[in-house]
Amino acid sequence: MSNTASAAPAPAPVPKLILGPSGSGKTSLLGSLSPACLGQEKKSGVLQLRPDNPETASLFRQGRNLIEHGRAPFQGTETLTTYEFSLSRYNTGLNRLLKGQETDYKFIMPDAAGGFVFNSGMSESADTRTIARYRGELLDILTKCDGLIICVDPNNDRGSGEFFVDLPHFLDEANVRRLNISRVLVVLTKADLYVVDQGRNAERHLKRLSPKAVGLEAMTRQTLAALQVYLPKTTKIGFCWSSIYGFLRTGEPNFDKTNQGLLFHPNSADGGIGKSEAIENWRPYQVIEPFHYIATGEVMDGSIIEFA
Numbered sequence: 001m002s003n004t005a006s007a008a009p010a011p012a013p014v015p016k017l018i019l020g021p022s023g024s025g026k027t028s029l030l031g032s033l034s035p036a037c038l039g040q041e042k043k044s045g046v047l048q049l050r051p052d053n054p055e056t057a058s059l060f061r062q063g064r065n066l067i068e069h070g071r072a073p074f075q076g077t078e079t080l081t082t083y084e085f086s087l088s089r090y091n092t093g094l095n096r097l098l099k100g101q102e103t104d105y106k107f108i109m110p111d112a113a114g115g116f117v118f119n120s121g122m123s124e125s126a127d128t129r130t131i132a133r134y135r136g137e138l139l140d141i142l143t144k145c146d147g148l149i150i151c152v153d154p155n156n157d158r159g160s161g162e163f164f165v166d167l168p169h170f171l172d173e174a175n176v177r178r179l180n181i182s183r184v185l186v187v188l189t190k191a192d193l194y195v196v197d198q199g200r201n202a203e204r205h206l207k208r209l210s211p212k213a214v215g216l217e218a219m220t221r222q223t224l225a226a227l228q229v230y231l232p233k234t235t236k237i238g239f240c241w242s243s244i245y246g247f248l249r250t251g252e253p254n255f256d257k258t259n260q261g262l263l264f265h266p267n268s269a270d271g272g273i274g275k276s277e278a279i280e281n282w283r284p285y286q287v288i289e290p291f292h293y294i295a296t297g298e299v300m301d302g303s304i305i306e307f308a
């Protein structure tokens, strides 16, 4: 065989990791990425989403029902689940010359009930062996990954604290000195809820609120500094808003506080609206952008404020 060299498999892509306190909206964000990608081909250019394990395939299937049912149908995970998926981009222009026809980006998201990931969240129902294995896997991904998304719910001023104390603790206990992460993105989830009192002004109001200022307050500047100890000086840190429900064209959140779901959808109590109208109405706010940024380093539509 003369061309064995060219037939060698491409090296496995370095993973990107998604973390965040329990209840911060990780599963919802990932579940809604699937319908968001389907509906926004033009916006994302040529990004394609692929589940890499059965759990993720199932989550993506549930995600495609989001509009039909009007709410994120993602139950809290009872067990430790690791979601794995890939985003691939068909390169055009200069990128195509430099990187070839397609680039694959691999993402991993550990998810579990009750925080779990670190000491303070440990569930009493899980056995120590499971916890040890899980922590080992997490450490392995943390030390390998080159991009990190941290989900933070800015509406919850109590929930995130422990997580941000525990993450540096975890690294310290494991004797980690430096992570090889080139980009960290703090995603402020449930943005619709943060401005829900603004009515039709909500989307406009949100655009004026700095995700960096709100993000630093939510996670505190000190905990960011504690994390930065483990990051190279060159690591870029970004902040962005995100909402899986998004905003109607009138500017108000497409979120019904009473029913905890979309304002209008085919199965709503008042008889609902047609599916195509519901799809037309559903404009998730910056759901693709965080993943696109962590994968490529490119900021779509000014969605992300970079810090470092």
Ligand SMILES: Nc1nc2c(ncn2[C@@H]2O[C@H](COP(=O)(O)OP(=O)(O)O)[C@@H](O)[C@H]2O)c(=O)[nH]1
Binding pocket: 020, 021, 022, 023, 024, 025, 026, 027, 028, 029, 072, 074, 075, 076, 111, 151, 189, 190, 191, 192, 193, 242, 243, 244, 245, 246, 255
């Ligand atoms: N209003 C609103 N609620 C959200 C959004 N994303 C998630 N939620 C809700 O927040 C809760 C926790 O979300 P979940 O994805 O389970 O968080 P996880 O524990 O980090 O995986 C659920 O009740 C979701 O429906 C959002 O963009 N807007």
Ligand SMILES: [Mg+2]
Binding pocket: 023, 026, 027, 028, 076, 077, 111, 112
């Ligand atoms: Mg979850």
